[in-house]
Amino acid sequence: MKPFHLAVLLFLFTLRCFASTVAITTTTLSNGTVDAAYSAMINASGGCTPYRWALVSGSLPSGVSMTVSGNTKSLELKGTPTAAGTDSFTVSVKGCGGFVFKTSYEVVIQSTSAYVVNLSWDASTSSDISGYNIYRAPYTSSCGAFSKINSSLNTNTLYTDSVVMDGSSYCYATTAVNTSEQESGYSNVVSGVQIPAP
DSSP: OHHHHHHHHHHHHHHHHHHTOOEEOOOOOOOEETTSOEEEEEEEESSOSOOEEEEEEEOOOTTEEEEEOTTSSEEEEEEOOOSOEEEEEEEEEEOTTSOEEEEEEEEEEESOOSOOEEEEOOOOSOTTEEEEEEEEEEBSSSBOOOEEOOSSOBOSSEEEEOOOOTTOEEEEEEEEEETTOOBOOOOSOEEEEEOOOO
């Protein structure tokens, strides 16, 4: 009986160690433009909540601040950049088991955008749709974390994204919102929209 109890204790200890690990899953953030609304999400998973987030080095773009989501699994960067430049910073997340994970980012804020992306999509076939939300994500070899880019519900099936960074690539998706404020899942994702370099 003693070896059996010992094996169970070791197994439980291994589970606790494994559960303590947490990792940031967002690898890149979108760039922005001065005087245009900016929003990006940094997501984490694993371990156990609540997570504790911190800006451990560098600084966010001027005019942008960070807010932890209600479930603590995401850190939202939001605001209106006030100055052009390149901002480098490192964010950490700590799980309830004490494990800390860090990731560094670089965000370029440009003074103006030389290009716009015109989006259009098919209307939802549901009869109680009140509008649409538009989401954008940075694209490298795959789509990053999506962030909503419309400030209010879009009531038609057209949208112009004028806050894109020269030389960057993006993914886009839309959702439909009904009169009860229920939001659908993402539409088919359009990936690899390339903005020419200046």
